[in-house]
Amino acid sequence: MSLEDWFDRERDRILEQWKVLLSFPSVSTDPAHRQDCLDCAGWLADHLEKLGFRSRLLETSRLPVVFGELEGPPGAPVVLLYGHYDVQPVDPLVEWTHPPFSPVVEDGRMLARGAADNKGQHFYFLKAIEALLEEDNLRVGVKVLIEGEEECGSVGMTGSLESWKDFLGADVFVVTDTNTVSSGAPTLVMGLRGLVHLTVELAGARHDLHSGNHGGVAPNPAEAMAQLLATLRAPDGSVAAEGFYDGLEEPTEKEKALSKLAPFDESAYAERTGVPPVAGERGFPPDERVGFRPSLDVNGILSGYAGAGVKTIIPARATAKLTARLVPGQDPARCLDSLIAHLRKNAPDELGLRITEQGLGGEGFRLDPDSEAAAAAREVLDGLGDKNSVMLWDGATIPVISALAALLGIEPVLAGFGSDEDRAQAPNESFPIKRFRAGYLYVGRLLQSLGEHGDPDGSVTSPTPA
């Protein structure tokens, strides 16, 4: 039976299982959801066992990683698949049309937190493996690694990777946690950005002060935070922190040329998002600003009272959260230091500055457009539908990917089927079943192709210890 026919026959059952996976509120950034994360990991490990994997939870200093292994024929290549079971927070909850952890299918889309990022985009690879197993068509060894902290920097997993090196070895490393370009053409991602994040707090009076009795004397942390954040941007749109761009590697002319194969459509962008793509460094076109340049964003600000009506206070404190996206050559630790040094230098003396929750979310990387793995993936992607595949230097971050690739000594193959319209980090996240099926087909055919042609790099790996 073809992969297509198997999916269409099993469709209802697949959707019901996917809903169960989505019903775990596995919000890794919120300690209150720790048990929900553990429950979700446990369910996935059980599910892998049911498919025929030997599975277990790999403990870390934080949340466990689900690991599953399925041995292939002697001499067959081993494919490592990566996903994550944690999801973004759901606030503002009031904007959800359905409860975020009560999945429903509406207009052909699965609606739930994590439907796209990344439960949908890893559950389809499990279903592809299931189909190949049932049809006795799996000719490769498979390892599955599904972590629980992608949304908060993969700290636990990154810290443990070295100690798992012995049993993680693989020949091909497949990651599906990425988007297509906006046209929907199958997309091979050739680069991802790195990430650093930090929280900035300014503390003023011991409690909120009356803006009448104190207006004109008491320093205002809300205003000071605004002034401080404003200093981070230079007039040309670049990040003003000294040393932030140190070491940045420029893209090659070939990379730039390949990136233009999927041109950035400014008016389509404005149509889709509601804003023109005008942020960032004025000296670069939008596609290069996302793919080849770092960025800095304020993710949130909270200070004082911002509800209905008038509250005439000088707030006691202000909090802002920042993330920067980094490109190859930028050292995350040095970028974080440069931002912190800038904030310390520009914060007013009369308020207390605290930097909390700072963290490193991995380096940026770019892949070799001429590698054999890239060629194999592009062949499968080109055969998926009526649109030829494109190459994308993506602005997003999968913190642990560069660490894993370095550890295993192989470049990842990055192709997934997410889209902006999925609202992966916003209320009402969803994922169309059509794209879930495309992802399933892509993984299924890629595994078949790898099974037929062997290791794309020609080497044969001996079975690894479980």
Added chain:
Amino acid sequence: MSLEDWFDRERDRILEQWKVLLSFPSVSTDPAHRQDCLDCAGWLADHLEKLGFRSRLLETSRLPVVFGELEGPPGAPVVLLYGHYDVQPVDPLVEWTHPPFSPVVEDGRMLARGAADNKGQHFYFLKAIEALLEEDNLRVGVKVLIEGEEECGSVGMTGSLESWKDFLGADVFVVTDTNTVSSGAPTLVMGLRGLVHLTVELAGARHDLHSGNHGGVAPNPAEAMAQLLATLRAPDGSVAAEGFYDGLEEPTEKEKALSKLAPFDESAYAERTGVPPVAGERGFPPDERVGFRPSLDVNGILSGYAGAGVKTIIPARATAKLTARLVPGQDPARCLDSLIAHLRKNAPDELGLRITEQGLGGEGFRLDPDSEAAAAAREVLDGLGDKNSVMLWDGATIPVISALAALLGIEPVLAGFGSDEDRAQAPNESFPIKRFRAGYLYVGRLLQSLGEHGDPDGSVTSPTPA
């Protein structure tokens, strides 16, 4: 029986009644508390009837005003007393050590929202009148006006004042909704600032965007709000909006000299609040910046996610709330226009700017330090304790006072017993019973003094229609 003895005998009963008044969650800025406000007004009107007043609720376009009238002997002066029954919002609720509307007495202080501002500071004048009535010592006519929208601009009352002119007429206008200086010396307030307020919204994408896929292209409303707010402050600490200072009247040398009688203690201020008094215009000392200069404050900012953990979004919108305090000569409508024009001019084109909830909270005013009413009040204040009274040009605002004073053609007598330590606009508001008693004595003695000496301006008013 002396006023002191009467209070000490009735103390427990007074505290119990005060607690009932404090138990109404009469938050006027929140439409959800409208019925609580109405219930509180009804309770006050009943209470006035029990004391012997003829009382009624004066309807406005918003919340009603409690009005009570007590006729005095023929030819006696009529005293109008002003208060307000509405209170500030309670958030953040988690910071309260007791529920804000379940009053308790702790360490000699009444702890509840409104304990100081203004339920404590008007309930004591009702008790002073009760004491004088019981002892047959009231020789003046009394009118009481307790409004329900002081915390949100007194819009309803201000709009109705003209139509109440016939029955509000009085010879002396007493307001107790003010603070003493920080030393605790009885304080005659000689000026109050005016107020304008507005809410600024910047709208970006239709929903929060992923900061990886969009960082470097999508304009960020949180960052843009920071940059916009930063433009409001000139390098010398003044408000940068063009025209904001137009018409400002400088204080006289005499006013400046009198204000120095209660010198601003910078180190005591820092001790008390936790911040040095360094905000506002660099060219003026702190007491003048509060008393004689306008100010501008950010009361709150809200955008995106600022909770625990990392949420890598570009927020869809940002909101900030602003209030400005104004001094005599500044026209509130023109100041508001100048702020709005500045915001429109400096907001980025690519984001949607909306100004909402803008409003006028009255003009600033300064009183004549040589008036007879001021002299009478100072004599009572000087006799209250071991500290001589001082004169204060206060930075706060009681929106409706200048309108009422203009309508009645008399200057208000402003002396109250609030203090910064009462945390009038913050969690854990409280008011010490000792100062409640001082306020009670002040009003009681002032009414006695006015009854003995007649109208301080020498005129005799005919009884007014009820």
